[in-house]
Amino acid sequence: MNTHRLRTPWPSTDTVVVTDAGLETWLVFDHDVDLPAFAAYPLVAEAVGRALLLEYYGYYADIAQSIAAAVVLEAPTWRANPDWAATLGHDRVQLAEFIAASVAVVDEVRGSWAGHQPFLIGGTVGPRGDGYRIESTMDPDTAADYHSFQIECMAAAGVDVVTALTMGYIEEAVGIARSAQVAGLPVIVSFTVETDGRLPSGMSLADAIAATDAATSGYPTHYMINCAHPTHFGHVLDGTAAWTARIGGLRANASQLSHAELDEMVELDAGDPDDLAARYVELRSLLPGL
Secondary structure, X not given: OOOOOOOOOOOOOOOOEEEOOOHHHHHHHHHOOOOHHHOOHHHXXXXXXXXXXXXXXXXHHHHHHHOOOEEEEXXXXXXXXXXXXXXXXXXXXXXXXXXXXXXXXHHHHHHOOOOOOOEEEEEEEOOOOOOOOOOXXXXXXXXXXXXXXXXXXXXXXXXXXXXXXXXXXXXXXXXXXXXXXXXXXXXXXXXXXXXOXXXXXXXXXXXXXXXXXXXXXXXXXXXXEEOOOHHHHHHHOOOOOHHHHOEEEEEOOOOOOOHHHHHOOOOOOOOOHHHHHHHHHHHHOOOOOO
């Protein structure tokens, strides 16, 4: 049941939307923050952590305002699901409080937004397991039930959209989409891919988008690709295919390293920002929905 406040709708399709990108990487490598379980949400409980989050989000809000773009900033909730919270010693009551405080941080940034385009608060939902390796799977019904706690907490806290990031197999993506629909929230589904352009499950990106749409009656607002370099997926895109038109966002890695290589990194591989920017421009010709 949807009993939540009026939400900011997703901008029109011809509007550029700026997102944030790589919060946890920024915290760990640029600010030497210790993130057990790679979880950023506990930072909202301390002044220093909140200040870092406000700095991070403010940077992207400033970019969006400077180019007259819309912006969607994601609450630091990628790891804020019950299993990961339990590894940090947080029960569901505590987790709900952390989720509400996480959304409040982004809402504070929105309070100072002076842009003319919409500012949306995203509620990030990450995978139940590892973001890069599939060690166990759920069917869609199990996934919907599992993720419903986090999604309902984010809905109550006032997010405008659910963003499922780093999805490695479709059943979990389908479950999150269904749970978001029950909560009355729009959802964006973002798949990650390996260097061959396929999901960690081995499924092609084309099949993953088509199958998720089929299982949800096309409920996702659009799809994204995240945590992969354009060289990993550019070769599988077909600008004339219907599934490609469903891709409406990118949060690419600057590094060309594989997921396995990135997992072993102790120093940041920043990649080539100029090359990445040029590849983004090239990808716009292949992604009509971008």
